[in-house]
Amino acid sequence: MKLSEYFEKAVGYGVISTADSEGRVDSAIYSKPHFIDEENIAFVMTDRLTHRNLQSNPHAAYLFIESGGGYNGRRLFLTKVKESDEDRVIDSFLRNKEYRNVVKYVVFFKIDKVLPLIGDGEII
Numbered sequence: 754m755k756l757s758e759y760f761e762k763a764v765g766y767g768v769i770s771t772a773d774s775e776g777r778v779d780s781a782i783y784s785k786p787h788f789i790d791e792e793n794i795a796f797v798m799t800d801r802l803t804h805r806n807l808q809s810n811p812h813a814a815y816l817f818i819e820s821g822g823g824y825n826g827r828r829l830f831l832t833k834v835k836e837s838d839e840d841r842v843i844d845s846f847l848r849n850k851e852y853r854n855v856v857k858y859v860v861f862f863k864i865d866k867v868l869p870l871i872g873d874g875e876i877i
Contacts, residue, residue, distance in 0.1 A: 756827075756867060757788040765819040765826060769796065771806035779806055786815065786829070787846050789861065793834070797846050798858045807833050807860060818870060826870035831862035 763785075770780040779802045786794035798804045807813065811833035819825040837843070837859045844850075846859050868874070 755791055756864070757791060759827065760785050760788065760817075763817065763819055763826075764821070765817055767815055767817040769803055770814045770816070771803050772810050772812070773806045774809035779803060783815070784848065785817070786862075792864050793861060794829075794831070794864060795846060795859050795861045797843065797852075797856045798860050799855050800857045804858055804860065807836075813862065816870070824871045828868040828870060829864055830866040830868075832865055834861050834863050836860040 767783045767785060768780050769783045770778060772778045781801070781803045783796055783803075786796060788794055803813075813831045813833065815829040815831060817826045817829075838857060842859050843856055844853070847853060847856060
């Protein structure tokens with residue numbers, strides 16, 4: 754199954770972890786990623802710590818935990834490739850328009866690796 758198809762069907766919640774240039778880590782709850790293609794995703798972001806960390810360190814991890822009990826989900830290892838603060842770009846990615854007044858960026862990532870929630874077997 755394609756990763757984009759998995760995220761279309763899966764129900765759960767996600768957490769993005771970033772670190773600044775000195776290695777101080779932050780984690781924050783985030784919605785599912787927006788798929789550009791099977792190797793690139795995007796997230797809408799506010800001007801908070803996650804976004805600030807990505808200015809000095811482009812690497813991030815996204816952990817998605819499926820609802821319903823058990824230990825099902827995905828871990829995505831990511832590298833930031835670009836971002837946009839253009840209103841038209843932000844508006845095209847917003848799922849819930851009521852957040853328009855706080856969302857400031859769309860950040861695009863390359864997916865470096867995908868692992869299951871538990872274990873080290875890479876998912877193809």
